[in-house]
Amino acid sequence: xxxxxxxxxxxxxxxxxxxxxxxxxxxxxxxxxxxxxxxxxxxxxxxxxxxxxxxxxxxxxxxxxxxxxxxxxxxxxxxxxxxxxxxxxxxxxxxxxxxxxxxxxxxxxxxxxxxxxxxxxxxxxxxxxxxxxxxxxxxxxxxxxxxxxxxxxxxxxxxxxxxxxxxxxxxxxxxxxxxxxxxxxxxxxxxxxxxxxxxxxxxxxxxxxxxxxxxxxxxxxxxxxxxxxxxxxxxxxxxxxxxxxxxxxxxxxxxxxxxxxxxxxxxxxxxxxxxxxxxxxxxxxxxxxxxxxxxxxxxxxxxxxxxxxxxxxxxxxxxxxxxxxxxxxxxxxxxxxxxxxxxxxxxxxxxxxxxxxxxxxxxxxxxxxxxxxxxxxxxxxxxxxxxxxxxxxxxxxxxxxxxxxxxxxxxxxxxxxxxxxxxxxxxxxxxxxxxxxxxxxxxxxxxxxxxxxxxxxxxxxxxxxxxxxxxxxxxxxxxxxxxxxx
Numbered sequence: 001x002x003x004x005x006x007x008x009x010x011x012x013x014x015x016x017x018x019x020x021x022x023x024x025x026x027x028x029x030x031x032x033x034x035x036x037x038x039x040x041x042x043x044x045x046x047x048x049x050x051x052x053x054x055x056x057x058x059x060x061x062x063x064x065x066x067x068x069x070x071x072x073x074x075x076x077x078x079x080x081x082x083x084x085x086x087x088x089x090x091x092x093x094x095x096x097x098x099x100x101x102x103x104x105x106x107x108x109x110x111x112x113x114x115x116x117x118x119x120x121x122x123x124x125x126x127x128x129x130x131x132x133x134x135x136x137x138x139x140x141x142x143x144x145x146x147x148x149x150x151x152x153x154x155x156x157x158x159x160x161x162x163x164x165x166x167x168x169x170x171x172x173x174x175x176x177x178x179x180x181x182x183x184x185x186x187x188x189x190x191x192x193x194x195x196x197x198x199x200x201x202x203x204x205x206x207x208x209x210x211x212x213x214x215x216x217x218x219x220x221x222x223x224x225x226x227x228x229x230x231x232x233x234x235x236x237x238x239x240x241x242x243x244x245x246x247x248x249x250x251x252x253x254x255x256x257x258x259x260x261x262x263x264x265x266x267x268x269x270x271x272x273x274x275x276x277x278x279x280x281x282x283x284x285x286x287x288x289x290x291x292x293x294x295x296x297x298x299x300x301x302x303x304x305x306x307x308x309x310x311x312x313x314x315x316x317x318x319x320x321x322x323x324x325x326x327x328x329x330x331x332x333x334x335x336x337x338x339x340x341x342x343x344x345x346x347x348x349x350x351x352x353x354x355x356x357x358x359x360x361x362x363x364x365x366x367x368x369x370x371x372x373x374x375x376x377x378x379x380x381x382x383x384x385x386x387x388x389x390x391x392x393x394x395x396x397x398x399x400x401x402x403x404x405x406x407x408x409x410x411x412x413x414x415x416x417x418x419x420x421x422x423x424x425x426x427x428x429x430x431x432x433x434x435x436x437x438x439x440x441x442x443x444x445x446x447x448x449x450x451x452x453x454x455x456x457x458x459x460x461x462x463x464x465x466x467x468x469x470x471x472x473x474x475x476x477x478x479x480x481x482x483x484x485x486x
Contacts (some may be wrong), residue, residue, distance in 0.1 A: 009107050011116060018096050018120030018129075022089055024350045025127040026081055028363035031390035032447025033423055036060075036408045040132050040396050043067060043083055044403045047397060048074035058332035059373035064212050066137055079395035079449035080370060082365050088136035088261035092129030095119045099320050101147045101221040103327055107285045110335055114327035117339035119319055123349035124263040126332035128198055128313050134176035135313040141172035142182050143320045147294065151190030152197045162197030165190060166204025174208040174226075177467035181299050182317075185292045237411060239305035249301050260348040263312050270341055271322055274329035284337035296321065309410035362387050363443040365478055369438060370395060372473045372480060379435030382427070384459060385442045386452050389427065392438075429462040435486035437463055440478030 012058050026257035043061050048071040053061020062458060069088045099119040103112030109342060119125055129136050148165035151157055165186050172179030190197055212226035221439075245251055257269055278286045295319045304310060305403030320332045326338045350356070364386055373381065373396065381392050394401065409417035444452075 003109075007113070010113055011097065013478075014100075014116045014120050015093055015096050017117075018126075019089070021121055021126040021346055021350070023093060025330055025353060025375070026085060026130045026363075027353060027356060027359055028366075029084050029132070029391070030445065030447050031387055032422060032445070032451045033386070033390075034404070035447060037131065037133060038390065038394070039403055039406065040067065042403055044070045044074060044084075044132070044166055045079055046401050046403075047071035047393055048079065049400070051400045054220050055403075057346055057403045062212055062216065063134070064215065064226070065171045065208060066132075066134060066176075070132060070373070080373075081391070082367065084132050085130040085418070088132050089130050091137040091140045092125060095125070095143060095320060097321050098140050098143035102143060102150065102289075102320070103246055105147065105150050106324065107328060111285075111324075111327045111331050112328065112457055113366075114335050114338050115320070115323040118326055118407045119340045120324035121339065121342035121346045122319055122323070123265055123266070123345050124267075124312070124316055125319055125344050126350060127353065127427040128316060135315060135316040137175045137318050138172050138179050139320055141168050141175065142185075142317075144168040144178060145172065145182075146189050146288070149186040150288070152201070153192040153194075154188040155192070157193050157197070159197055159200040162193065163191060163200040164473060165197075166201035167207055168204075168207035170205045173205075174212060178299075178303075181303065182292065182296060183297060185288070188291060189288055192459065194344045213327040222339060233262040237306065239302070242305040249297075249315065250311060252310070252315075261352045263349060264315065265349050265448055266341060266345045267322070270326060270338075274326045277329040278325060283328055286325055286328050289321040289328070293318055293321035293325060309408060353415065358443050358445075361477065362443060365440065365475070366391060368475050369440070369478050369480065371460060372475060373436065376436070376472055376480070379433045381436045381438060382429050382432035382459070382463065383438035384456060385440070386448045386455075387443070387445060388438065388440070418450070421450040423451060424457075426451065426455045427459070429455075432483050433464070435483060436472065437467060437469055437483050438478065439481065440475075 005142065029037060031041075032075045040060070041361035042060060044067050047053070047061070047067060053059075059412075066087075070084065073083050073086055088182055096119045100112040100116035102116040105112075145165045148168060152159075152161035152165055169179065169186055170181060190201070201480055209227060213223040214416065216225045217223035253264050253268040256264040257266065259265060263343050273288075278290070300310075300317060304314070308314075325388070326333075330338045362385075369388070370392065371394075381389075381396070383389050385394070407416070407420055409420055412435075449455075466479075468480055469483055471479060472482045473480040
């Protein structure tokens with residue numbers, strides 16, 4: 001077996017392990033009230049039903065590279081938690097391969113494989129790699145752009161590498177607009193070939209904006225929407241007033257260093273040791289990943305103060321450069337340490353994922369209920385579980401779903417933030433007359449509307465007991481009952 005084949009086999013094994021870890025971290029879509037994830041999925045459902053994104057509350061529909069492929073998956077394979085996870089999982093796994101390619105071209109195959117193993121197993125990637133958010137997709141696209149930049153900087157490089165760097169960065173912009181913040185890293189990576197590669201790179205970068213402009217010109221007559229949507233719909237604030245140590249990423253990493261429930265468990269100490277080793281050795285190979293990590297970290301810590309909150313999921317922007325730094329630091333006899341530590345952290349964190357024990361009911365059992373409903377005559381549905389009801393209303397929709405315009409709780413008063421957690425109007429249980437009542441396990445979650453108990457009280461007064469309903473399907477822990485119209 002040749003060396004290249006051996007490396008390919010090892011890399012394939014690492015990707016397979018990464019897939020297994022992501023499956024272990026998969027808990028389905030939470031559909032938390034007012035969350036970006038629930039709105040993304042609703043818009044994907046609309047797109048799969050042929051409804052084009054329109055209006056201020058659907059401005060994020062311009063993120064075609066994130067939403068159009070899942071809409072195609074819904075169209076071909078139906079709607080559900082498993083289908084939602086396909087596109088982000090693919091790109092989370094691509095990130096593993098991209099880490100290898102960068103490590104190989106910056107240093108060696110060994111460094112590349114070590115970096116790939118760290119990305120495959122690091123807790124934040126294994127947990128968020130199946131969630132339909134930009135955080136699972138953008139890091140891989142930026143890594144591919146940097147890798148293409150590295151290749152474009154070689155003396156004999158084809159201009160297609162520069163084009164690929166721009167194309168990848170443009171695709172990242174089409175997932176989350178702030179991906180362009182890291183364009184300087186791509187330029188530095190390909191600096192040696194900048195003169196011959198700048199025009200192809202600009203051409204590649206322009207592809208996705210041009211495609212989006214054409215699509216929106218045809219679909220809604222608003223070709224500029226993809227270019228200005230995020231800026232016009234964003235909310236901005238004074239960064240000096242927004243700064244708080246307790247809400248900073250630095251504080252988050254420090255506090256989570258030895259908290260086995262944290263997605264950054266062990267990340268801070270391991271990275272600190274890696275940086276000390278690299279500085280002590282004056283390892284020049286760490287220049288690009290170090291600059292990449294530094295720019296991304298400064299942006300996340302300070303650039304986000306203007307218009308963004310600081311959820312831990314944004315830290316995936318640091319995963320690949322951090323993995324490269326760690327792999328370079330342990331290169332040699334200590335190579336095995338980095339993947340081992342990442343594996344330990346992943347096992348600890350995944351074992352304590354809050355919703356892990358709910359997958360059997362809120363993902364697998366729900367999927368069986370949804371599939372069985374698709375075989376029954378059409379009719380409205382009601383159930384006590386907000387999670388199930390939100391999923392049923394979204395995944396079964398054939399009409400255009402209304403995407404609510406949501407205020408970010410980070411940008412309003414505490415009183416207003418509490419109001420935003422209230423669902424208004426609540427569903428009317430009586431809507432299911434002539435349709436179906438679903439009974440089964442109910443697992444309240446922190447993302448449920450604060451006033452869901454009001455709905456439950458109304459539900460129990462309006463919905464007849466099962467003794468007065470007709471059993472339509474028995475799925476063990478869940479049952480579908482026919483509620484005959486009067």
